[in-house]
Amino acid sequence: MVAITIGKREEYIEVFPQNLRDLCELLVRQYGIRFTHIFEGEVYGETQCLILFNDKIVVDRKAETLLSEGDHVKIIPPISGG
Amino acid sequence: MHSILIIDLSDNSAYVEALPEAHMDAFMGGRGLGAYLLYKYLDKGVHPLSPDNVLVFTAGPLQGTKSYYSAKSVLTTKSPLTGIYLYSIASGSFAHRIRKAGYVALIVRGAAAKPMYVVVEDNKVEFKDASEYWGMLTAPSHDALIGSSRMKNASCVCIGPAGERLNPMSCVATEGQKARTFGRGGAGAIMGSKMLKGLVVGGTREVDVQDTDRFAKVKESIRETVKEAPTWVEKQRRFGTGSDISAMSEIGILPSHNWRSGRFSDVSSIDLTQIEEEWPRKNVACGPYCISPCSHIAQIDRGQWKGSKTEGPEYETIYAFGSNCGINRFDAIVAAEEICDQYGIDTISCGASIAFGMECYERGLIDREMTGGIDLSFGNAEGMVETVALVAKMEGIGALLSQGTRSASKAIEGSESFAMQSKGLELGGYECRGMWGQALEFAINSRGGDHHGYGLLARMPAEREYGVQVEGKGELVKEAALQRILVDSAVVCAFPRKIMGIDRLLEMINSVTGKSFSKVDSQRIGLRIATVERMLNVREGARREDDSLPERLLIEPLPEGPRSGSTVPIEELLDEGYRAFGWDEDTGVPLKRTLESLGLDVLLEYEGRQG
Numbered sequence: 112m113v114a115i116t117i118g119k120r121e122e123y124i125e126v127f128p129q130n131l132r133d134l135c136e137l138l139v140r141q142y143g144i145r146f147t148h149i150f151e152g153e154v155y156g157e158t159q160c161l162i163l164f165n166d167k168i169v170v171d172r173k174a175e176t177l178l179s180e181g182d183h184v185k186i187i188p189p190i191s192g193g
Numbered sequence: 194m195h196s197i198l199i200i201d202l203s204d205n206s207a208y209v210e211a212l213p214e215a216h217m218d219a220f221m222g223g224r225g226l227g228a229y230l231l232y233k234y235l236d237k238g239v240h241p242l243s244p245d246n247v248l249v250f251t252a253g254p255l256q257g258t259k260s261y262y263s264a265k266s267v268l269t270t271k272s273p274l275t276g277i278y279l280y281s282i283a284s285g286s287f288a289h290r291i292r293k294a295g296y297v298a299l300i301v302r303g304a305a306a307k308p309m310y311v312v313v314e315d316n317k318v319e320f321k322d323a324s325e326y327w328g329m330l331t332a333p334s335h336d337a338l339i340g341s342s343r344m345k346n347a348s349c350v351c352i353g354p355a356g357e358r359l360n361p362m363s364c365v366a367t368e369g370q371k372a373r374t375f376g377r378g379g380a381g382a383i384m385g386s387k388m389l390k391g392l393v394v395g396g397t398r399e400v401d402v403q404d405t406d407r408f409a410k411v412k413e414s415i416r417e418t419v420k421e422a423p424t425w426v427e428k429q430r431r432f433g434t435g436s437d438i439s440a441m442s443e444i445g446i447l448p449s450h451n452w453r454s455g456r457f458s459d460v461s462s463i464d465l466t467q468i469e470e471e472w473p474r475k476n477v478a479c480g481p482y483c484i485s486p487c488s489h490i491a492q493i494d495r496g497q498w499k500g501s502k503t504e505g506p507e508y509e510t511i512y513a514f515g516s517n518c519g520i521n522r523f524d525a526i527v528a529a530e531e532i533c534d535q536y537g538i539d540t541i542s543c544g545a546s547i548a549f550g551m552e553c554y555e556r557g558l559i560d561r562e563m564t565g566g567i568d569l570s571f572g573n574a575e576g577m578v579e580t581v582a583l584v585a586k587m588e589g590i591g592a593l594l595s596q597g598t599r600s601a602s603k604a605i606e607g608s609e610s611f612a613m614q615s616k617g618l619e620l621g622g623y624e625c626r627g628m629w630g631q632a633l634e635f636a637i638n639s640r641g642g643d644h645h646g647y648g649l650l651a652r653m654p655a656e657r658e659y660g661v662q663v664e665g666k667g668e669l670v671k672e673a674a675l676q677r678i679l680v681d682s683a684v685v686c687a688f689p690r691k692i693m694g695i696d697r698l699l700e701m702i703n704s705v706t707g708k709s710f711s712k713v714d715s716q717r718i719g720l721r722i723a724t725v726e727r728m729l730n731v732r733e734g735a736r737r738e739d740d741s742l743p744e745r746l747l748i749e750p751l752p753e754g755p756r757s758g759s760t761v762p763i764e765e766l767l768d769e770g771y772r773a774f775g776w777d778e779d780t781g782v783p784l785k786r787t788l789e790s791l792g793l794d795v796l797l798e799y800e801g802r803q804g
Contacts, residue, residue, distance in 0.1 A: 161444060161657050168444070168658060168755045187443055190652060193434030193508050193688060 113178050116185040131162065132174035134184060161187040195297040197230070200311055200318065202387050203244060203303030207318035212297060218708065219792065222253030223288075223684035224280050225722040226298060227269030231278065232725055232797060234300055237732050241273035241379075242359060242386040244304035250291060250350070250392075253684030254706050257292030257400030258408075261415055261701075262686040262693065264289070264480025266367070268350075272378035273386075274361040274542065274597050275617035275641045278729040280681070281375035282645075283350075284479035284488075285368040287394065288684055290348040294396030305388040310351075312342045315396045323390035328354060330535040331366035334391060339369075344395035351391030353537030355585050356381025360595050362542045362584070371488075371504050372534035373479060378618060378640060381537050403707030411700040418692055419484055425692070429487035430476050434508035434688075435465040442516070445754020446624045446631075446651055449516040450571050451548040452613050452745055455624035455754050459521035463511055472523050477504070485689055491527050498528035498578070506530050506540075509644075512622030513544020514581070518551060519571030529581045536585035538595075545619035546594040546601065547580050549612055558605050565589040610744035615642035616735070623651040626746055627756025628660040630669045633766045636740045637774075637781075638674070639726035645687070648673025661756055663765045667773030675719030682722060721791040723774065724783050728797055737781035740767055 113134065128134040162169040163185040164176060178184070195212040212226075220226045230249045239245045249269040256263055266288035272279035291299055294313050301311075308323040321341070326334050331353035339349045348367065355363035363381025364374040384390075402408045419426060428436045438460055441447040445455035461467045465474075472493075478486035492502040506514075506526050514520060514529040533540045547569075553559045554569040561568070565583070567576045567590070583591025593601050598619055602612035613620050615635050621644025625632035630650035638646035647670055650656045655669060676695060680687050683702055690698070699710050710718075730739075746761045771778045775787030788794040 161440075161654075163443065163755055166755055168660075185443060187440045188437065190437035190440050190444075190657075193649075 112180060114181075114183040116183070128178060130174060130178060131164070131169065131176045131184065134178065135174070138186075163187060196295055197298040197300060198294075198296045198313065198318070199300045199302065200313075201303040202301065202305040202309060202311075202320075202389060205305075205320040209296075209316075217254075217297065219718065220722060220725075221679070221682035221702075221718050222256075222297060223251050223265075223267045224269070224282075224678060224681035225718065225725075226253075226682070227251040227267050227280055228278070228722055228725045228729065230298055230300065231269045231271070232729055232732075234302070235271060239271065241271045241276065241383060244387065245302070246271050246383055246386075248301040248380065248383055248387075250287065250299040250301075251684075252288035252291045252297050253682060254702050255683055255685060256288040257398075258402055258705050259482055260685070260705065261412060261482050261484055262689055263482050263684060264478075265684045265686060266291070266375075267681065267684060268365060268375040268380055270380055270383055272380070272617075272640070273359070273382045274379040277616060277641065277733055277735060278639050278726055279378035279380065280640060280646075280726075281365075281377050281380055282681060282684075283365070283367050283375045284373040284686075285348065285371070286480060287348040287350055287367050289481075290346070290394040290396065292400050293346075293398050294394050295398045299392070299394070301387065301389065301392070304386060308388050308390050310338050310389065310391040310393065312344075313392070313394045313396075314342070314344055314347075315398065326390050327357060330354065331537045332370045332372065332535070335366065335369040338391040338393050342393040342395070344393070347393050347395030349391050349393045350375070352381045352384045352389075353535060355536040355538045355587075356385040357390075358587055359385050360536075360538060360585070360587055361597055361600075362538045362546075362595055364537050364539050366534075366537050368480070371477075371479065373504075374534075374537070374539070376539045377541065377643065378539075400705075402705050404704045407704035408701065411697055411704060415693055415697055416484060419689075422692060426485050429485050429688070431469065432465045433487040433489055435506065435511050438464045438508065438511060438516075439467070444657065445627055445751065445756055447516050448512060448613075448620075448622055448624045450519050451517060451552045451611055452620075452624065452743070454752050455627065455756075457516035460516065462521035463515040463523055463526065465511075468523055479504075483686070485692070487688060493524045493527050496524055497575075498524045501528040501531045503527050503530040503534055509622050510540040510544070513541050513548075514577060517544055517548040517622065518577050520574050520577055521572070522574040525574035525578055528578050532578070532581045532585055538585050541621060542597060542619045543581060543584050545613055546584065546598050547577055549598045549601065549608070550580065550590065550594050552611055553605055553608050556607075558608055559590070563590055613642070613743050613745065615742055616640075616739055618642040620743075621645070623649070624751070625742075626751040626759045626761055627754065628656050629663060629761060629766055630656040630660070630666045630673075632742060632746065632761040632763070633666050633670050633770050634673070636742050636763060636767065637670070637770045639723070639730055646674070646677065648677035661759050663762060663769055665769075666766055667769030667771070670770055671720075671773040674723055675716050678719040678722045679715045682718070717791065720774070721793060724787060724791055724793055725797070727774075727776065727781075727783055728793070731782050735781075737767060737771075737779065740781055
């Protein structure tokens with residue numbers, strides 16, 4: 112089981128995605144278009160989400176990062192600050 | 194040819210100087226024009242509170258038209274808080290009124306003998322007695338001065354009691370109850386030193402749009418793009434700049450407890466997305482011509498701060514009075530901001546100075562006797578709000594804290610390492626031990642510890658992902674800086690810059706002015722402006738050693754979060770930054786070849802170092 116935090120919502124995914132790409136595709140199916148740009152370039156004012164994998168930032172958008180039981184993936188929405 | 198109005202308070206005179214078109218083209222307007230005019234009209238070594246300091250209010254090429262996102266104005270001067278160059282931007286219509294009066298800039302010099310306000314209406318300038326308004330809070334001052342001018346469409350900038358008392362954190366306010374401010378760096382004290390309560394400007398001139406069809410098309414294009422980004426628009430509408438506080442804490446970039454950490458355990462209590470129902474706010478625009486308003490009115494309807502009301506709070510204020518002070522009370526943050534609005538002081542510097550005071554208190558460097566009986570512990574909301582009032586009035590412990598953390602830390606032995614400032618300006622709310630581009634921005638940008646001036650690197654995906662990497666940070670900061678400088682010199686809002694895009698911003702400028710600025714031109718103009726800003730500080734003696742960061746960021750590892758263990762490798766970053774900007778690596782002074790390539794060697798009459 113992999114723990115997912117999306118923004119502030121925490122979910123536990125029982126279906127076991129092999130890697131981050133699989134996981135995000137699963138989330139897209141479940142939650143819709145909002146996550147399609149996770150691994151893409153900037154779209155107008157929408158910058159990419161940041162992905163934390165076991166509290167470390169995933170660089171290079173490594174979609175092939177393998178997942179294991181107990182991993183925690185956090186998808187952080189784009190920040191604007193100001 | 195453009196016109197600059199120069200107002201001299203020492204002898205109640207005013208005259209117009211011509212600004213050649215070539216100079217406007219070289220500096221665009223707004224921030225760029227302000228930097229150039231400050232270099233020209235301010236002598237080296239002038240004390241910020243001397244009559245010889247100047248206040249330069251500038252408009253850009255879009256003010257006076259209905260360009261989207263153009264309700265911004267720029268003020269440039271020498272800061273009493275830092276002693277160096279200061280530019281500041283406020284929302285509202287002031288710059289539009291400057292153009293309507295027939296000018297691109299207003300320069301105020303000299304000092305009056307008694308409280309005064311100045312009314313500018315087209316080519317008429319009146320100097321009026323402000324004695325009855327001296328001591329008034331900002332919003333009533335604004336309304337009274339506008340009312341007395343009897344102009345139908347006028348705009349006013351004014352100071353509150355903090356500026357009158359020469360508080361180094363005081364700001365110049367505008368837009369009355371909306372409490373928009375030229376916030377950072379203490380410009381309010383400069384007006385106070387000149388006995389200038391306010392400036393009211395209005396006029397009847399029209400600013401012609403050279404190509405109205407092209408102008409209409411680019412506006413239509415921007416509107417369409419806004420429609421295609423409903424998530425972003427909704428986020429702006431509901432939360433403004435405070436939408437991402439939890440995310441920032443998660444990433445470890447939300448400073449808390451005077452920058453001891455980048456995470457705040459009580460973040461959910463001050464995260465606007467999570468307290469939306471508990472503390473509803475009303476969405477408003479900060480000025481005209483905005484098609485994605487992101488400002489809000491917050492009013493507290495219960496509890497000990499019932500009745501407190503402010504336009505905000507924005508992210509920086511939530512950081513400054515919230516996480517950075519260990520405060521988890523939204524109502525306390527609103528109460529603190531209201532005091533700042535009323536007296537006219539900068540929320541960032543105030544909050545950062547109080548957080549500094551809290552750490553001093555915790556360490557026993559100051560005690561309850563010095564705080565006047567206030568328990569200045571982290572997390573004590575009542576203590577924080579009480580202290581804000583003291584800072585605004587410069588009373589009790591506020592007399593020391595109002596001087597800013599750099600000065601206050603010199604008076605409190607053992608506290609310099611955690612005075613969170615660079616070049617005297619308190620840092621904006623982006624923990625940078627894990628984001629070295631952000632650290633470089635804080636260190637080298639010309640107004641001090643500023644998160645705005647070189648583009649807010651924390652937003653950039655490349656920075657958030659590759660934060661702890663030196664290579665490439667110079668170019669990244671330069672790229673962000675040049676874009677931000679263009680936005681500030683065109684004088685448009687920075688928030689929709691990705692929606693608008695540099696191409697469409699230039700299209701809007703070109704359609705209004707009839708010019709043909711390209712992206713390459715804009716980058717050159719941006720670099721020219723960054724260099725003039727740098728030269729203003731160099732002229733005052735600033736060198737590489739002044740591009741420093743607080744010791745906390747250099748030697749204390751970030752304790753938690755994805756980048757835990759990081760500190761800032763400042764010297765390597767400075768080398769990177771200087772190379773990118775064309776500054777001498779030993780001194781930080783722009784190289785002669787940099788000045789020559791930008792046409793500045795003659796303009797600034799600078800000999801400089803070869804290189």
